[in-house]
Amino acid sequence: MMWITRSIRRSLMLPHSHAASYSTALTSVAAVEAERSIREGPRNDWSRPEIKSIYDSPVLDLLFHAAQVHRHAHNFREVQQCTLLSIKTGGCSEDCSYCPQSSRYNTGLKAQKLMNSDAVLEAAKKAKEAGSTRFCMGAAWRDTIGRKTNFNQILEYVKEIRGMGMEVCCTLGMLEKQQALELKKAGLTAYNHNLDTSREYYPNIITTRTYDERLQTLEHVREAGINVCSGGIIGLGEAEEDRVGLLHTLATLPTHPESVPINALLAVKGTPLEDQKLRYGR
Numbered sequence: 001m002m003w004i005t006r007s008i009r010r011s012l013m014l015p016h017s018h019a020a021s022y023s024t025a026l027t028s029v030a031a032v033e034a035e036r037s038i039r040e041g042p043r044n045d046w047s048r049p050e051i052k053s054i055y056d057s058p059v060l061d062l063l064f065h066a067a068q069v070h071r072h073a074h075n076f077r078e079v080q081q082c083t084l085l086s087i088k089t090g091g092c093s094e095d096c097s098y099c100p101q102s103s104r105y106n107t108g109l110k111a112q113k114l115m116n117s118d119a120v121l122e123a124a125k126k127a128k129e130a131g132s133t134r135f136c137m138g139a140a141w142r143d144t145i146g147r148k149t150n151f152n153q154i155l156e157y158v159k160e161i162r163g164m165g166m167e168v169c170c171t172l173g174m175l176e177k178q179q180a181l182e183l184k185k186a187g188l189t190a191y192n193h194n195l196d197t198s199r200e201y202y203p204n205i206i207t208t209r210t211y212d213e214r215l216q217t218l219e220h221v222r223e224a225g226i227n228v229c230s231g232g233i234i235g236l237g238e239a240e241e242d243r244v245g246l247l248h249t250l251a252t253l254p255t256h257p258e259s260v261p262i263n264a265l266l267a268v269k270g271t272p273l274e275d276q277k278l279r280y281g282r
């Protein structure tokens with residue numbers, strides 16, 4: 001998505017004569033990379049300039065070639081519908097400057113305890129009836145260390161919902177190796193842990209945990225055999241280079257994440273980013 005928004009702007013800025021001359025070009029970076037991807041499969045040795053050149057592609061060229069790669073790997077008639085439920089909202093000790101769930105900011109959000117089994121399973125049942133095949137549970141925690149009772153409860157939720165025939169995803173903050181293994185044993189399909197932005201811009205957004213700690217959690221998830229869901233947020237005041245940097249980190253992981261959620265900042269009053277406007281770069 002971030003490539004697309006960037007490319008729309010670039011396309012709109014082109015005078016007609018330039019657009020016409022581009023259309024007569026023999027090929028494009030996106031075309032070359034799409035063809036290679038279909039021929040050779042995913043690669044993990046991307047350089048930043050290579051990613052930047054794809055990022056700068058005209059939007060329709062990018063869509064066309066991305067669709068080719070997508071069709072090569074997936075049934076183009078299918079999308080997966082997932083339902084996300086916040087099972088423990090607010091009261092988080094972290095300082096992510098975009099997040100109204102941090103206890104450090106006065107956003108008017110009342111912290112809640114972990115939802116009980118009946119409420120969670122009822123929500124999962126409704127999600128299934130509404131057509132979702134995956135149920136995601138999110139908890140506003142730094143990590144689950146020292147939360148044995150709650151963690152065990154969540155393991156039960158995972159087992160129960162898997163038993164309903166759905167895929168299950170969790171996002172519970174940082175994970176230790178052992179916890180990842182326990183989630184895998186309970187049947188967890190995927191774990192979400194976003195990198196948010198580039199390594200360089202990250203300290204402007206979060207100071208209470210490091211980029212490397214985030215990568216460590218992704219490693220534990222991957223090693224446990226759980227699918228990785230990891231992406232970021234655009235509109236945090238980052239430069240285009242930071243968006244490229246985030247993509248570069250994700251694209252050079254030993255195994256690519258199965259899901260890459262790209263969110264747009266929803267500026268919430270009371271957070272440090274309350275006045276941040278969505279811009280195409282800094």
Ligand code: SF4
Nearest residue numbers: 092094096099102140
């Ligand atoms: S760790 Fe998650 S819940 Fe906590 S402040 Fe950061 S984004 Fe919000």
